[in-house]
Amino acid sequence: MELQMRLLDRRELPGFAPYLLPRTRAALERGDMAVTAVGAVCGRSAYGAAAFRLDGDRAVMTDLFVDAAVRRRGTAGRLLTELTLRAAAAGAVRLDADYVLAGPECAAMDALLLGRGFTPPVRRSRVFRADSADYRDDRWLGRAFRPGYRTPEGVTEFSALPRAALEELEHAADISETLSWPALRDAADSSLCVALVQENRAAAYLLAAPSEDGGCALLSAVRRTGAPAWAFTALLTELVNRCYYRMGGDFPFYFSVLTPRVERLALRLMGERFTDYEEHTCSLAVPGGTRT
The missing domain is CATH 3.40.630.30 (Gcn5-related N-acetyltransferase (GNAT))
Incomplete structure (x- = not known):
């Protein structure tokens, strides 16, 4: 299975909707230029997506989700690389990540981002x-x-x-x-x-x-x-x-x-x-x- 990275727009939302938050989908639907989303695709099937919102000279990652069928195959890393390239092209000098997850999922996200060159993740708060x-x-x-x-x-x-x-x-x-x-x-x-x-x-x-x-x-x-x-x-x-x-x-x-x-x-x-x-x-x- 060879995955390709694709820039997403409103025409492709139905296929990638399971991998994007409602707020991101709404922004793409209305053509919000501050939001950039990329997807992982093989043939006609979507397998994950990531997105950021541009805020001045920084990009804030809002979405990163990979289908269970392609996890532990480097898909998330490839989405992050594509997202970083898009952020640079948009003029961002920093990509921020702020995420709320439970237990093993939070640890996995920490390890993924740290391995891709992000600063050591810091706990901002406990969430119930x-x-x-x-x-x-x-x-x-x-x-x-x-x-x-x-x-x-x-x-x-x-x-x-x-x-x-x-x-x-x-x-x-x-x-x-x-x-x-x-x-x-x-x-x-x-x-x-x-x-x-x-x-x-x-x-x-x-x-x-x-x-x-x-x-x-x-x-x-x-x-x-x-x-x-x-x-x-x-x-x-x-x-x-x-x-x-x-x-x-x-x-x-x-x-x-x-x-x-x-x-x-x-x-x-x-x-x-x-x-x-x-x-x-x-x-x-x-x-x-x-x-x-």
Whole structure:
């Protein structure tokens, strides 16, 4: 079997769709020039794909997936080589990789990238995956799945926050920048972002967005001074309820360890009902890349 590398466009999406994330497929469909994707093909059959998004003079690898039928045959390495050449041609001087995988898959990706000249992968955060089906009978979250569920008083989605509350969040000095609304609003989906409003102020909030596999990814969790101890539980229940009906049933839920306090709360709520992932990051100096 002799594989060929091919630059992908919207015409070839049906064949390579299983190997590309929904966001990448959507970008290729609309002709987004910042996104470049390459595929591995033999005859008329696709066997894998990789992609990057250009951001200034750096390229961010968004996809790398190889069919099980051709793994351990150098296919991933060839896709990476092709991706690197395309990144150089686009003017990138660096190719960054940021990936979330579990156990052996994460170790395999680390080894692959390190062997291709990337910097040693660094763990950015611990990531949890929970499946909503495991929480239908949970003491705290179970009510989110019941027809009689009602949104707690004071809880609202961000699109309905009072203007004064939003303005206060713009300059809140007590919130870490990495968890703040101004830093994450472009990545978040406001209909999945919920807050507890007290005295015209967002006393606690959760920021979230759809995950690539049709679930929900929690981006930020903040409980400010003066917020009640039950704020996180109330907001999480509201978020689960919104996701359950938006996704049309059970869904995967992802979140990183945002603060030690959130980790302790999450582990208490989840018990043993989760899969442990890790988010790793590394980079490669692109040979021949030129600054613009």
